[in-house]
Amino acid sequence: MAQSYPMVSGDGAHSYAKNSTLQRRVVDAAKELIYEAISDKLDLTLLKFDASNTFQIADLGCSIGPNTFIAVQNIIEAVELKLLQPDHQNLSSIEFQVLFNDHYDNDFNTLFKSLPHSRKYFAAGVPGSFHNRLFPKATLHFVHSSYSLHWLSKVPKELVDQNSPLWNKESARRRRFVKEVAEAYSGQFKNDMESFLNARAQELVPGGLMVITIHAIPDGIPFSQTGPGVLADVLGSCLVDLAKMGVISEEKVDSFNSPTHTTTPKELKAIIQRNENFTIERMEKLNRPVGHIKFSAKIYTLGVRAVFEGLIKEHFGEELVEQIFNYFRTKAEENASVIENTHNMIDLFLLLKRTI
Numbered sequence: 001m002a003q004s005y006p007m008v009s010g011d012g013a014h015s016y017a018k019n020s021t022l023q024r025r026v027v028d029a030a031k032e033l034i035y036e037a038i039s040d041k042l043d044l045t046l047l048k049f050d051a052s053n054t055f056q057i058a059d060l061g062c063s064i065g066p067n068t069f070i071a072v073q074n075i076i077e078a079v080e081l082k083l084l085q086p087d088h089q090n091l092s093s094i095e096f097q098v099l100f101n102d103h104y105d106n107d108f109n110t111l112f113k114s115l116p117h118s119r120k121y122f123a124a125g126v127p128g129s130f131h132n133r134l135f136p137k138a139t140l141h142f143v144h145s146s147y148s149l150h151w152l153s154k155v156p157k158e159l160v161d162q163n164s165p166l167w168n169k170e171s172a173r174r175r176r177f178v179k180e181v182a183e184a185y186s187g188q189f190k191n192d193m194e195s196f197l198n199a200r201a202q203e204l205v206p207g208g209l210m211v212i213t214i215h216a217i218p219d220g221i222p223f224s225q226t227g228p229g230v231l232a233d234v235l236g237s238c239l240v241d242l243a244k245m246g247v248i249s250e251e252k253v254d255s256f257n258s259p260t261h262t263t264t265p266k267e268l269k270a271i272i273q274r275n276e277n278f279t280i281e282r283m284e285k286l287n288r289p290v291g292h293i294k295f296s297a298k299i300y301t302l303g304v305r306a307v308f309e310g311l312i313k314e315h316f317g318e319e320l321v322e323q324i325f326n327y328f329r330t331k332a333e334e335n336a337s338v339i340e341n342t343h344n345m346i347d348l349f350l351l352l353k354r355t356i
Contacts, residue, residue, distance in 0.1 A: 005314060014305055014306060017114075024066075030213050030286060035081070042079070046207040047206075054095050059146075064106065064114075069114075096120060098121045103128070141205060143203075145212050150215065156184035156187065176223060197278065216345070238328045247323060248316055259311075277354065279353050295336050309321060
């Protein structure tokens with residue numbers, strides 16, 4: 001079974017629902033591109049769609065909202081605009097079903113309690129790993145996944161096998177910058193993406209569309225000079241310091257690895273092309289204007305905690321979570337200028353079409 005570290009549940013101060021502004025900006029930035037994708041590339045005739053069909057949408061890696069509801073609304077509004085065209089007016093009465101997917105231990109209770117009351121769709125939850133099959137064959141018309149596919153199904157086996165030369169390779173602070181470690185993560189990402197694409201190829205109808213948004217590193221930029229690289233360095237430094245203080249064991253620090261991988265456009269494009277189940281209809285960098293926002297170690301820590309608390313809790317124990325993130329905030333303050341001035345990241349928008 002795939003490893004699972006869900007976002008912080010509920011709607012409290014540390015929850016993902018309250019600390020996912022960055023992810024919301026990505027959804028907003030993709031809105032117009034989704035409208036264009038559905039207007040230009042959704043072929044209802046090819047899908048053999050008629051008024052008796054239900055338009056099936058799946059959001060993979062939905063977490064607990066509210067971003068998933070905004071993304072779904074954008075998709076539905078775009079389809080409704082498509083149906084206003086003269087050659088599709090006979091389909092104006094179609095119904096929509098949205099299938100919200102995330103791991104089994106995702107907080108689906110919070111998700112469904114916060115469903116919009118004015119929604120224009122039927123909703124259902126589908127727990128499970130999106131690296132595997134989730135839906136019956138040829139039943140989906142549109143798949144969406146935003147800021148989820150950087151999560152791997154597991155840490156690369158080379159990093160958890162005590163007989164591997166990569167076992168405890170370098171300190172927790174520097175491990176992700178080692179060439180062989182980076183290659184192991186890249187290999188796991190390729191395997192997971194292949195599984196993901198093969199599963200979606202079974203579930204999408206021929207001609208069905210899939211939109212993926214994912215954060216990435218520009219080709220040729222070292223990982224150490226990127227946002228995720230700086231995060232790995234700051235978190236690693238935090239853990240190493242806490243081990244020296246005797247708060248956590250060195251063994252626990254040495255065995256800590258994150259099941260995440262930040263891809264590059266070149267790597268991702270090659271994986272999709274090699275798979276051959278999809279054509280790349282559009283692939284470009286999202287324009288996500290953020291302006292100049294003064295760095296806040298508190299907000300930065302809340303964002304990191306909302307995503308990684310589950311991983312930290314699983315590895316180090318619930319009793320140490322508060323102490324680890326309090327000290328992480330201190331380290332973030334010490335490294336504020338580096339964090340604030342590291343901009344070598346892009347958000348990729350991909351529109352894929354299931355081959356016929």
